Amino acid sequence: MTDETQTQPYNPALRESATFGRDVIHEIQRAAETGIYDIRGWGAKRKVPHFDDLLFLGASMSRYPLEGYREKCETEVVLGTRHAKKPIVISTPVTIAGMSFGALSAQAKEALGRGASEVGTSTTTGDGGMTPEERGQSSRLVYQYLPSRYGMNPDDLRKADAIEIVLGQGAKPGGGGMLLGQKISERVAGMRTLPQGIDQRSACRHPDWTGPDDLAIKIAELREITDWQVPIYVKIGATRTYYDVKLAVKAGADVIVLDGMQGGTAATQDVFIEHVGIPTMAAIPQATQALQEMGLHREVQLIVSGGIRNGADVAKAIALGADAVAIGTAALIALGDNHPRYAEEYQKLGSAAGFYDDFQDGKCPAGISTQDPELSKRLDPVAAGKRLANYLRVLTLEAQTLARACGKSHLHHLEPEDLVALNVEAAAMARVPLAGTTWIPGQSGY
């Protein structure tokens, strides 16, 4: 209800339907007028069970805490220890998720590289290939091997510090990408071997393999091409996570990247973003269980993404079994996305600072999700990179603070035993007890 209606005397005729709320009515009207579904960027906006529904059990009597800022709490993570000759070492368990040049401006990609490198962590390419700016500014760069294979070439493959085979994305498991024509500049078109200005579909499945047995051979091929030097990640959208993780590990993955339904996207159908996949928190225990049953937990590393916002999310994901997390939407916000300094311009686009999600239009006032050269110039990659580095440091410090309170000298020492849930749903999904009880729904004999 708007402020105006709230100040009016109660009028039962204005009772809003729980089924047909104003957002629903608006969407029906919009669909009826245009005949096309809504496409947008960002991730799920509906409220789903999330890390906020979990709490840490800080130390009191039965546990012994560590002193903040004095006693060491290690954060270093090594990724790719299973097969690669050169695993990646990152100094914080927070990495930057794959986002394409095309969806993002070159300045934004450069800023991501600068920020990540400053704190000793990795960034990731996206659909469309590797740009020199990105490689040049990223001390550790993960090269995504996507179904579209846009811009895919062996030279870049060999320049990468790791290869991430993308099978799915949390915002749209089972779906491909859609980069609309307004963002297809001459450079983007050239990188993707497609005409300028046309809508570019990214395939939803890899063209030359059709199942997990094939994936094992594909992974072996990438290892042969790169002489077994770099780790091979496999990225999945969170759905049938337990089985997908087992199959990916069996196929030979060094690292599993698990993207929950709160993960972002550059552009896809709203109905897809909101109605496909499972929440990040619910997916992690499934992945951890799969790895533990295979005897490979912490040997095949687990990177979790999808709605990570603060150090508490980082620490909770790790406590549930992740080795590291990846951030996408939060990283863009740190760069300057949806900043109030562009409030007037967001308004002109029919949106507002904090709500802008029409990344597909390429009119991003902050110069981030655009290919418009004038808009792109607004983002200073050095300053934006600095902001990202600051944010990454805060995430790390916050996670360390929570870990020390639980008596842990490394973030990886966090465990499910350090957590409780605020409600039954979160307890069941995260597989931790409901606060004040020993009850884990489905696991305690009830």
Place this chain on the structure above:
Amino acid sequence: MMKTHDLATTGLRELNQSLHDAQILSSAREWRVTNPDGAHNIACGINEDISVDIDGHAGYYCAGMNQKANITIHGNTGVGVAENMMSGCVRVKGDASQSAGATAHGGLLVIEGNAAARCGISMKGVDIVVKGSIGAMSAFMGQAGRMVVCGDAGEGLGDSLYEARLYVKGTVASLGADCIAKEMRTEHLEELGELLASAGIDEDPASFTRFGSARQLYHFKVDNASAY
């Protein structure tokens, strides 16, 4: 000097490592691989102007991501032969399984036998010449490059095609979304003649039909919903 690598006695890893090693390749520009026995990933990731002859059948992803090399398979190949090739030439003397030349950006892939489904899927600039027939959904989402088929094409040829050009001599079971037959103009006859000559195949270009994109699906329009 010709160097022989027997896969029955020395492993695939050693072969590929040698084929990537500039120092070894400086003195060995011609290679013969014996006893491949359908092994996967043979001779993938080569980045030198060398020649490799594989004596027998190869498994998946043979010559994957090839750059510059001339690779001949004296037998059949599995899925994804010459996938994502950038340049050079890969020749299959026998038949190729599905997804031959998938996403390849350049170079020439010649298949002297038949190719299975999805030949040239997502091709991005490669030239593919097939002396026999090809399977269903070939050139699906083909972005750029040329494909020549001297035999027949299966169902859904060129579905969701972008700018790749297709030439088929025989029958086409059906065309995919947005793929149409196009006029063979002089420049196309010349182009096809050159492709056939480079593949070493004697066929009359005038007996082929050209197919390409109608470009009706380049922008998402609700009027096209029935085509998706």
